[in-house]
Amino acid sequence: xxxxxxxxxxxxxxxxxxxxxxxxxxxxxxxxxxxxxxxxxxxxxxxxxxxxxxxxxxxxxxxxxxxxxxxxxxxxxxxxxxxxxxxxxxxxxxxxxxxxxxxxxxxxxxxxxxxxxxxxxxxxxxxxxxxxxxxxxxxxxxxxxxxxxxxxxxxxxxxxxxxxxxxxxxxxxxxxxxxxxxxxxxxxxxxxxxxxxxxxxxxxxxxxxxxxxxxxxxxxxxxxxxxxxxxxxxxxxxxxxxxxxxxxxxxxxxxxxxxxxxxxxxxxxxxxxxxxxxxxxxxxxxxxxxxxxxxxxxxxxxxxxxxxxxxxxxxxxxxxxxxxxxxxxxxxxxxxxxxxxxxxxxxxxxxxxxxxxxxxxxxxxxxxxxxxx
Numbered sequence: 419x420x421x422x423x424x425x426x427x428x429x430x431x432x433x434x435x436x437x438x439x440x441x442x443x444x445x446x447x448x449x450x451x452x453x454x455x456x457x458x459x460x461x462x463x464x465x466x467x468x469x470x471x472x473x474x475x476x477x478x479x480x481x482x483x484x485x486x487x488x489x490x491x492x493x494x495x496x497x498x499x500x501x502x503x504x505x506x507x508x509x510x511x512x513x514x515x516x517x518x519x520x521x522x523x524x525x526x527x528x529x530x531x532x533x534x535x536x537x538x539x540x541x542x543x544x545x546x547x548x549x550x551x552x553x554x555x556x557x558x559x560x561x562x563x564x565x566x567x568x569x570x571x572x573x574x575x576x577x578x579x580x581x582x583x584x585x586x587x588x589x590x591x592x593x594x595x596x597x598x599x600x601x602x603x604x605x606x607x608x609x610x611x612x613x614x615x616x617x618x619x620x621x622x623x624x625x626x627x628x629x630x631x632x633x634x635x636x637x638x639x640x641x642x643x644x645x646x647x648x649x650x651x652x653x654x655x656x657x658x659x660x661x662x663x664x665x666x667x668x669x670x671x672x673x674x675x676x677x678x679x680x681x682x683x684x685x686x687x688x689x690x691x692x693x694x695x696x697x698x699x700x701x702x703x704x705x706x707x708x709x710x711x712x713x714x715x716x717x718x719x720x721x722x723x724x725x726x727x728x729x730x731x732x733x734x735x736x737x738x739x740x741x742x743x744x745x746x747x748x749x750x751x752x753x754x755x756x757x758x759x760x761x762x763x764x765x766x767x768x769x770x771x772x773x774x775x776x777x778x779x780x781x782x783x784x785x786x787x788x789x790x791x
Contacts, residue, residue: 481539
């Protein structure tokens with residue numbers, strides 16, 4: 419029997435919404451105003467269509483997931499009411515907490531738009547359910563997926579969102595080395611004068627000192643695309659289904675990368691990342707996925723572990739160009755601050771979550787191992 423993916427998806431999305439709303443989690447203090455004062459504040463003088471769209475769009479998936487969860491659990495409270503109440507309450511709590519963050523602005527309009535997005539998502543989920551969407555989804559899972567495939571499904575659905583955050587190499591995920599260096603320095607309490615010393619600099623491994631060559635960049639693209647394909651192979655038994663999954667991964671990956679480039683540099687540069695090396699990597703990954711479509715699921719799981727480890731090792735060697743650093747700054751400090759939590763953490767953690775999931779599936783005695791035996 420398939421377990422619903424609604425629970426892990428809902429919790430994951432709620433966590434990302436909390437992060438995006440309270441980022442950067444710095445300088446918490448009482449600013450001399452009541453935390454609920456924003457509810458009676460005057461209308462803002464400046465408001466853009468982007469602000470309206472992002473506040474609605476950010477909570478629309480949450481409303482759909484909460485309604486989906488209510489339908490799955492058959493709660494006494496009607497699913498639409500449950501979804502709207504939870505989404506509106508979460509937004510209200512987060513807007514209240516923003517009153518203690520100098521870099522964030524609590525807004526009644528944000529809360530109302532977030533609630534509107536929750537309502538839209540809940541109504542969309544209920545409409546699809548009444549049109550037989552959930553029943554068709556259950557039949558599709560039974561026909562396509564092996565039992566106990568919830569974790570893999572969650573990772574595959576979150577992979578496009580992980581690609582939205584700008585990356586130094588197309589389809590690169592898991593670049594945590596520079597962040598770990600900064601965290602280590604912060605935890606050790608080292609001052610700036612320590613960082614300037616040559617002796618301390620020599621103690622830090624220079625993983626990303628050399629730029630990636632053409633071969634390494636090509637391998638990074640191939641492993642980044644082939645990994646989600648093989649991850650899906652672990653729960654798809656029929657070769658024809660695996661072929662369709664490979665085509666879908668390629669199409670979704672290209673679309674997500676194009677959208678990320680359009681958000682970062684403008685629509686005119688939507689395909690600037692698609693150079694000859696990346697195009698060759700796309701074709702190579704698709705050809706390999708087709709050739710491996712008949713691979714036993716255990717071999718697919720073992721191979722995806724190797725690919726993910728190689729991908730993380732290669733990608734963490736990629737240096738950050740000044741243009742890429744400027745792009746990250748615009749995402750982290752500019753108008754994409756809400757996207758920061760929704761994409762950056764997924765981009766960091768996705769490969770490691772996939773590694774942990776695959777290890778759990780292939781370990782002796784696991785339910786997946788017994789099913790696939």
